[in-house]
Amino acid sequence: MTEFQSSATSGSAVDMLGIVKDFDTFRAVDDVTLKIQPNEFFTLLGPSGCGKTTLLRLMAGFETPTTGSILLGTKDISRLPPNHRPINTVFQSYALFPHMTVAENIGFGLKMLGRSRSEIKVTVDEMLRLVRLEGRGDSLVTRLSGGQQQRVALARGLAPRPQILLLDEPLSALDLKLRQSMQIELKRLQAETGITFVFVTHDQEEALTMSDRIAVMNAGKVLQVGSSRDIYEHPADRFVAGFIGETNFLQGDLEAVDGMSGTVRLKNGVRVSAGLSEEAPRHGAITIVIRPEHIEITDVGAAGSIAATVATVVYFGTDTHIHTHLADGTPVIIRQQNRRDGSRAPQTNALIGLVLPLGASQVLRD
């Protein structure tokens, strides 16, 4: 364990500076600048084809950037081959060596680094304990279940004590139950080893629950970097807001700006206060975003409320989703936690008032 910490505290993080990657005429990564902190669980989140896997392969060394550079600590590694980078990868397909045992797979990296047989054995045993596969060292990897193969792949990536561990959608092949337990397992491993994890996924829930920070990507660009809470509650633009969780968009005009918040006059004349990020516009027609669970329901006509008609009420067990629309037809979804008496849920076709609490809504970047 001590070696893990020493490598982690040496301050090595990844700096990606103006990375562009072209495949023929297709630009997979478009001017990405990212700073990944040491000991961080960092997630690249985006739909398939957004360039997140290409970014990961650039860090691993399987691709070289068309322009831009990748720094590991202070060292430029952009043009180093993968075997000269202290970075390991857990592949989506696991890519375990089928002709080797579990222990041989885990020890492969150390063997290639020329470590002694005894040192390899000690580390492999430690890794088997870490991923809870004690006593399975001599099994053939082809005899293991999907979840066990996944853990061997993790142990293989961690065994050489890399400065960065890259994980390329490693949970996508597992069923829901196993995926959820592996999410917790991954968090534990990251905390115990202190190695920087860079995790790639298209699953927003996975990203939110596991990451220290998330970079949301689309069409080769990084749209927003922030903590799970940041990204969820203060999405920077329409794509981020729509990609992560359910959300409501409302049109309006920005009337007054006061530091980090502004007064927005919605189309139906109601004025609400909405958060303003640094990149948000300071005047004119804007869109605000508000999460369904942040909207409060009140009586129609109450001061500062927006009138809405209930279209459908869907019961989800822990909560109820109320689909409504405003007078101009804008759909708005409200999510309400269910109470024991069940009395608060409105009826279909009822006219209700919606309240957007202070600070719950956010003005989107163009």
Add this chain to the structure above:
Amino acid sequence: MATDVDIAEAQLSHKRWLTAPALLCITLFGMVPLITVMSYSLMQPSEYGGVVPKFSPDAYISLLFQRDVFDDALTFSPDYLIIFARTVAFGAATTLLCLLIGFPTAYFMATRSPDTRNRWVLLITIPFWSNLLVRTIAIMFIIRDEGLINMIMLSLDLINAPVGIIFTDFAIVLGLIYSFLPFMILPIYAALEKVDFRLAEAGFDLYASRFQVLWRIIIPLAMPGIITGCVLVFIPTFGAYVTPLLLGGGRHMMIGDLIALQFGSSRNWPLGSAFATVLMGFVLLALYIQARKAMGVSHG
């Protein structure tokens, strides 16, 4: 469950007669000649070819010894042993060189895009479109003293006089390589095609150099194909007859030529049969070793 098995078994036994044509062919054209050859090898030669049905171990004795014409004394004679050793040596050299040429070729083919791979397989099989004899004679025209290679080297002033390539051991091995190379390339290609090259990427990521990736990941995974290729090249070289005859000029016999000679002009069918039997024993031994190695590979 039990009824399912019963039904399956009933269907199986019902269809067992479908194997009859194959069994008949194997028995009639495989087993019968084999037993004939083995029994001929233990009989006496008839004067004008054929055999006299009397038991005699002479054929096997004369593999290693020469019987003196006057006093019947046996003296050790390595002549046939040398031909046998040469056959093994040529076979081993051909196999090794085919492997060295074939593996990179197969690797190249397997790493092409799926649509172009089939085109490469087609190119590899082109030699099979024409007769082996024709192809061997074509080689003669290329390597003979007035042939293409010597002409080019002479016109480039690289040499003053033609280099004797034809009728040498080198020419024989060259001919054998040419004849059997596809049998090495195709099984290795088939094995490499199934290899997941993401594993190479994983090895590269885990600090292996390009050579280590090849040696520790690609080659072990392609091993079944490599072993099959070696067997498919090594064993047929034992039966090579046309190639050593034409390219070696009959001066450097291989065992195939020797057997042909015994059934032809030498009219010693028992000796030819004895050669064939010993050769078969050797091939079976080679196959046994290959089978054990292949099992070892698949069981880690």
